[in-house]
Amino acid sequence: EDQVTQSPEALRLQEGESSSLNCSYTVSGLRGLFWYRQDPGKGPEFLFTLYSAGEEKEKERLKATLTKKESFLHITAPKPEDSATYLCAVRHSNTGNQFYFGTGTSLTVIP
Amino acid sequence: GAVVSQHPSWVICKSGTSVKIECRSLDFQATTMFWYRQFPKQSLMLMATSNEGSKATYEQGVEKDKFLINHASLTLSTLTVTSAHPEDSSFYICSAEKQGAKGNQPQHFGDGTRLSIL
Numbered sequence: 001e002d003q004v005t006q007s008p009e010a011l012r013l014q015e016g017e018s019s020s021l022n023c024s025y026t027v028s029g030l031r032g033l034f035w036y037r038q039d040p041g042k043g044p045e046f047l048f049t050l051y052s053a054g055e056e057k058e059k060e061r062l063k064a065t066l067t068k069k070e071s072f073l074h075i076t077a078p079k080p081e082d083s084a085t086y087l088c089a090v091r092h093s094n095t096g097n098q099f100y101f102g103t104g105t106s107l108t109v110i111p
Numbered sequence: 112g113a114v115v116s117q118h119p120s121w122v123i124c125k126s127g128t129s130v131k132i133e134c135r136s137l138d139f140q141a142t143t144m145f146w147y148r149q150f151p152k153q154s155l156m157l158m159a160t161s162n163e164g165s166k167a168t169y170e171q172g173v174e175k176d177k178f179l180i181n182h183a184s185l186t187l188s189t190l191t192v193t194s195a196h197p198e199d200s201s202f203y204i205c206s207a208e209k210q211g212a213k214g215n216q217p218q219h220f221g222d223g224t225r226l227s228i229l
Binding site: 018032033034036041042043044045046049051087089091098099103104106 | 113117146152153154155157160188202204206209215216217218219220222223225
């Protein structure tokens with residue numbers, strides 16, 4: 001059973017066109033939900049950690065929110081340099097140190 | 112910061128060769144390091160969890176004798192792919208967790224190693 005599901009699989013936006021990426025999770029005892037950005041041929045770059053429902057984190061054009069069932073990564077007025085794959089991962093009380101990753105959303109921002 | 116360095120970034124070798132990949136935490140000590148494998152356009156697949164001073168914990172389906180992991184210090188873990196074959200070609204990524212992390216801290220990733228076996 002998938003524990004982390006990301007949608008959409010791929011997203012193409014015009015520069016300046018705001019949108020949101022979704023990460024749904026089915027685990028209980030959430031210890032943290034993590035957002036990463038991955039560029040082609042590189043390792044994931046840490047963006048945010050969210051711990052409890054209602055929490056929000058912001059960084060430049062990105063804003064991450066968390067509910068009891070899902071997290072959204074909102075991208076406001078994206079630029080071409082925001083193009084990347086965005087991964088979310090969860091850690092819960094039954095997994096110890098292990099992260100469960102979603103399959104990611106590939107974002108392309110067109111100039 | 113939390114910088115993880117992985118070396119080499121790219122390696123091409125003949126079938127039957129053993130390849131060692133290093134993962135170093137540069138500005139922090141890491142009690143636990145993780146090794147992942149990533150196939151094209153897919154997410155990260157955890158291979159093993161490496162704990163300093165003890166044996167690694169391998170995920171189901173990962174051959175321990177094929178993928179040797181050593182975590183001899185708080186800043187270095189190595190993955191050795193023994194007698195590599197073309198099917199071992201992949202992108203291998205390591206991550207590290209800061210010492211003392213309470214289990215709800217992020218993992219910090221290296222930039223990966225592209226392994227191509229001819």
